[in-house]
Amino acid sequence: MAALFCRSAGGLLRPFRLVPCMVAAGPGQYQYILVEKKGEHQNVGFIQLHRPKALNALCDGLMIEVGRALDQFEADSQIGAIVITGSDRAFAAGADIKEMQNRTFQECYGGNFLAHWNKVSLVKKPVIAAVNGFALGGGCEFAMMCDIIYAGEKAQFGQPEILLGTIPGSGGTQRLTRAVGKSLAMEMVLTGDRVSAQEAKQAAYELTLAEGCRLEKRLFHSTFATEDRKEGMTAFVEKRKADFKDK
Numbered sequence: 001m002a003a004l005f006c007r008s009a010g011g012l013l014r015p016f017r018l019v020p021c022m023v024a025a026g027p028g029q030y031q032y033i034l035v036e037k038k039g040e041h042q043n044v045g046f047i048q049l050h051r052p053k054a055l056n057a058l059c060d061g062l063m064i065e066v067g068r069a070l071d072q073f074e075a076d077s078q079i080g081a082i083v084i085t086g087s088d089r090a091f092a093a094g095a096d097i098k099e100m101q102n103r104t105f106q107e108c109y110g111g112n113f114l115a116h117w118n119k120v121s122l123v124k125k126p127v128i129a130a131v132n133g134f135a136l137g138g139g140c141e142f143a144m145m146c147d148i149i150y151a152g153e154k155a156q157f158g159q160p161e162i163l164l165g166t167i168p169g170s171g172g173t174q175r176l177t178r179a180v181g182k183s184l185a186m187e188m189v190l191t192g193d194r195v196s197a198q199e200a201k202q203a204a205y206e207l208t209l210a211e212g213c214r215l216e217k218r219l220f221h222s223t224f225a226t227e228d229r230k231e232g233m234t235a236f237v238e239k240r241k242a243d244f245k246d247k
Contacts, residue, residue, distance in 0.1 A: 032062035035069045037079070045073035045082040045125075055093035056086045058117075058138045067119040074123055082123065084146060085130040091155070092139025097164065117170045121145040131155045136194065141168060144175040151197030158194035180204045 034048040047069050049056040056062075066084070073079045086092055103113065120127055120142065129135075129146035136158045143149050143157070151157075159172045167173065168189065176185040180195075184203040187193060195203075223229040228244045235242035 030065045030069070032059065033065050033069060035072075038083075041078075043078055043080045045069070045076070045079045047082065047084045049084070049086045049092055052087060054096065055090040055134060056139070057094055057096040058092050058142060059096035059099050063117050063119075067116060070119055070123050070127075074125060079125065081126045081128065083128045083130055084120070084142075086133065086139075088132050088152075088154075090134040090139070091129070091131040092136075092142055093134040094137030094139050094160070095170075114169050117142070118145060121171075131157075131197070134158075137161055137168070137172075138170055141170040141172045141175065144179055145171065149197075155197045156194045157188075157197065157200055158192065159189045160192035160194075162190060163192040 032049070032051055034046075034050050036046045038044045038046045047066060049058075049062065049066075051057060051059070051062065070082065073082050100113075107113065117138070126148070127146040129143040129149045130152075131143055131149055132152040132155055134156055135143045136156070137160055140157045140159055159168050159176060161167050161169075161172070168176075173185070173189060176188065179185075180188075180200045180203045184195065184200070188195065228242075228246065231244060232242045
């Protein structure tokens with residue numbers, strides 16, 4: 001995952017004026033999403049999650065439709081990149097809890113529940129998540145499956161599954177660690193707390209720097225096992241040119 005937090009969503013969305021289109025079930029049409037081509041040359045595939053009354057909660061039908069739209073854009077040679085967005089209030093407020101409330105372990109395990117939800121991570125063309133408002137639970141995981149995240153000022157990310165007595169089930173414990181670092185990821189997963197895009201970006205930068213410094217220090221320590229390190233320092237102290245042996 002190469003998700004990048006806290007790029008301005010405004011700059012991304014300005015060229016793409018949202019034009020309402022028909023949402024209807026049927027061949028070639030969609031019930032839960034809006035699908036269009038956008039851009040000056042119609043070379044950007046645009047998918048807008050469209051369950052406003054449910055804050056774009058990710059039901060199975062929606063994810064199947066997203067997968068179908070992604071397949072169409074992937075096969076369209078005119079399309080160079082794909083944007084997935086929600087509404088100003090919510091990118092996706094989570095998975096549809098009502099849909100999974102009464103599922104049993106046997107149903108989930110035997111049916112490999114949520115297996116097809118990672119479709120977006122398999123798309124070869126660049127996929128951008130334009131996030132405003134809530135990106136929680138499955139919504140946060142869905143955004144992180146995209147290659148880049150552009151986040152608005154009001155964007156909030158979170159993995160609140162623990163508040164429902166469960167854990168993230170679509171890569172949250174894995175991608176979140178890579179996006180914001182182990183410390184903040186553990187805090188978010190274990191408390192259910194939300195963070196802004198700016199907080200997430202800052203935490204990722206700080207932890208990446210800290211991890212890099214730790215790696216650097218270990219590599220530095222390892223040089224003390226080499227003869228060349230000893231020769232180099234000895235030559236410096238003795239004010240002579242070092243005679244390195246690549247050992």
